[in-house]
Amino acid sequence: MQAVEYNMDELLSGCVAGNRNVQEAFYRHFYSFAMTIALRYSRDEQDAGDIMTNAFLKIFRNIRKYDPSKGTLHSWIRRLVINEGLDHIKSRKRFSEEVEVETVADPEINNVALQEMGAEEIMNMVKRLPPATHAVFVMYAVEGYNHREIGEKLNISEGTSKWHLSEARKALQKQLEHLKY
């Protein structure tokens, strides 16, 4: 069976029309891009599969609402996958524990040690973080959100977001020291 090539306009119009073949082509076109994001918010591949399934169902159900004038299709898909990932993390227990700190310690992390590590090792370290700390760290350090944006997305204050980032750094530093010995 030969795969049919579609350009982006055909993919969009076909998905809006509900053409199942075009929807599958659309999904496979964005699979790597979306899965890379989903993996950051999941503990294992099964979690990532759940995030992907829910995210693409939302994408296909709401693709009529996509407005090219407001951003690229990649950024729209990225936002939907991140939101789904955050919902998934929120569903894990002990997410909404309220913490507030005024001064945040800023631990140093050995960058050389990180560079020597593989991607999977680093991802395993991130996955061991508590759910809220995991979400804040990925959003801040990987996705590039600031604390105000993180606070809005996670319904927490900026101070709480900073505290979670500090906790993530401490935990990662501890894990790096543990790995070193």
Added chain:
Amino acid sequence: MDQKKPYEQTITSKLEALPLPNMADAIWARIEAGLDSDIPGDDDDGGNGPDAPRPRGWKLPVSFVIIGAAIVTVFLLNKNSSVRDNISPVSPGEIPVSTNSPAIIQPATPPANRQQNQQGGQSPGITFAPRLSSQDSLNAGKNDSLAFVPIIPNVSPDSSLKRPVSPPIVVATDTPPPGKKSKGVKGVTDDDYKIVPAKKDSTR
């Protein structure tokens, strides 16, 4: 504080190179199933008009409800008619005349008597209990038959088998006994209220 640290950049670049699991087909199967389940809902909301096929499976529950209602109606009608048939007028001689205890429920009637009662057209569960007079008690040893015969007790003023009579209940009320309430004050008639214009005094 908000500046990206070198280690964060390292993590970001490493995570970008994370090997992807080969789950594309499995995930697509789940997405497709989810999209397929959306289709009936969309059609229902689309309003296809009167020609649109109704969802299957509604006939069975509705028919069950109709049949059930019919069965209950027939059962109730039959029950009412049988109760009406079982009720027969009771002659005054069958009821013991007693001011204190008109009837007693007697469930332990022997089967022979019960059958007899049923033949007599009475309800099998409730019968009037015979009241035995002192003379009947003396004759009880002679008569072994358990035939059910209502007996009118001999009630006499001198009878020693007087039953305790509960005292009459007196309800204390503050309201006066009913009767037509007289209007107005005694001794004052309607004429006393008549207003008569005063005569003009020419002297004034």
